[in-house]
Amino acid sequence: MGKEFKKKSIVLIGFMGAGKTTAGELAAQKLNWGFIDIDQEIEKKFGMPTKEIFKKYGEEAFRTYEKNIIELKTSEEGQVISLGGGAFMNEVTRNTCLANTVVIYLDISWDAWKKRFEQLVDTRPVLQGRDLNEIEELFSKRRILYSHHHFHILTDNLSPDEVADEIVNFI
Ligand SMILES: Nc1ncnc2c1ncn2[C@@H]1O[C@H](COP(=O)(O)OP(=O)(O)O)[C@@H](O)[C@H]1O
Numbered sequence: 156m157g158k159e160f161k162k163k164s165i166v167l168i169g170f171m172g173a174g175k176t177t178a179g180e181l182a183a184q185k186l187n188w189g190f191i192d193i194d195q196e197i198e199k200k201f202g203m204p205t206k207e208i209f210k211k212y213g214e215e216a217f218r219t220y221e222k223n224i225i226e227l228k229t230s231e232e233g234q235v236i237s238l239g240g241g242a243f244m245n246e247v248t249r250n251t252c253l254a255n256t257v258v259i260y261l262d263i264s265w266d267a268w269k270k271r272f273e274q275l276v277d278t279r280p281v282l283q284g285r286d287l288n289e290i291e292e293l294f295s296k297r298r299i300l301y302s303h304h305h306f307h308i309l310t311d312n313l314s315p316d317e318v319a320d321e322i323v324n325f326i
C-alpha cells in the first residue's frame with residue numbers, strides 16, 4: 156500500500172461578515188474536503204447561538220472554548236476551517252494556525268463592509284451596543300493581526316462562489 160496523501164487544512168480568517176462561513180463551505184465542496192465552522196462547533200457544544208452564549212456565559216467563556224476547539228480541529232488534515240472574526244486575536248490560535256495550516260485572509264474594505272452591517276447586526280454579539288465609529292475602530296485594530304496570513308483575497312467585488320474559486324485555485 157502506498158502512503159496516503161494528507162493535505163494541510165485551510166483556515167479562513169477575516170472580519171465578521173467577510174464571508175468566511177459562506178465561501179468556506181463552498182470551497183470545501185469544490186475541493187471535496189471536510190468543512191468545519193468553528194462558531195457552529197461552539198454553538199453545538201453550548202446548544203445555543205453565539206449571541207446567547209455571550210449573554211449567558213460571557214465572552215471569556217466563549218473565547219476559551221473557541222481557542223480549545225481551534226487547537227483540536229487544526230490538528231486534522233484536509234479540512235476547510237472557518238474561524239470567527241475574533242479568534243485570530245488570540246496569540247496561541249494565531250501561532251497554531253500559521254504553523255500547522257494554510258491561513259487565508261478574506262479581506263473586505265470598510266466601505267464594502269458598511270453595506271453588510273444591517274445583515275449582520277442581529278446575530279453578531281460583538282456588534283451589540285457599538286456605533287459605526289466604534290466598529291470601524293475595531294475593524295482597523297483587527298486588520299493589523301489579520302496581516303499575518305499565507306494568502307490574501309480581497310472579496311469586495313467577488314461573489315461567494317468566486318471567493319471559493321480563488322481559495323481552490325490557490326490550493
Ligand atoms: N462575497 C460576498 N458577497 C456578498 N455577500 C456575501 C459574500 N460573502 C458572504 N456574504 C453575505 O454576508 C453575510 C455574512 O457572511 P458569512 O459567511 O456569515 O461571513 P463570516 O463567516 O465571515 O462572518 C451573509 O449574509 C452572506 O450571505
Ligand SMILES: O=C(O)C1=C[C@@H](OP(=O)(O)O)[C@@H](O)[C@H](O)C1
Nearest residue numbers: 171172205239240241279280281
Ligand atoms: O468577530 C468576532 O469577535 C466574532 C465573530 C463571529 O464570527 P464571524 O466572523 O463568522 O461572524 C463569532 O465568532 C462571534 O460572534 C464573535
Ligand SMILES: [Mg+2]
Nearest residue numbers: 175176194237
Ligand atoms: Mg462565520
